[in-house]
Amino acid sequence: MAPQVELDDLLDAEQVAEVLGLSSRGAVSxxxxxxxxxxxxxxxxxxxxxxxxxxxxxxxxxxxxxR
Structure with missing residues (x-):
């Protein structure tokens, strides 16, 4: 059985970029x-x-x- 994840805890590429302070969603790739x-x-x-x-x-x- 796969682990359960709260939907609010999922991020798309744009949100990942925002969390990491990246310039755009393309930077995630x-x-x-x-x-x-x-x-x-x-x-x-x-x-x-x-x-x-x-x-x-x-x-x-x-x-x-x-670090």
């Missing part, structure tokens, strides 16, 4: 290629066109990069 430890989306549909990340994963990753 760049970060995914550049950083092997960047969090994977918890939901990916339509050949990667719809991707959602867990807020906690994105926040934790962002904090780990600030």
């Amino acid at each position: 760049v970060y995914r290629r550049r950083y092997s430890d960047f969090p994977a989306p918890v939901l990916e549909r339509s050949s990667g066109r719809c991707q959602l990340w867990a807020r906690a994963d994105v926040v934790a990753w962002g904090r780990s990069r600030q």
Whole structure:
């Protein structure tokens, strides 16, 4: 059984960019290629066109990069 996630805790690429202080949603794709430890989306549909990340994963990753 897959873990349950609150819908309010899911972020699209634009929201991920906002949380991380990136300039645009396109920067999320760049970060995914550049950083092997960047969090994977918890939901990916339509050949990667719809991707959602867990807020906690994105926040934790962002904090780990600030050290």
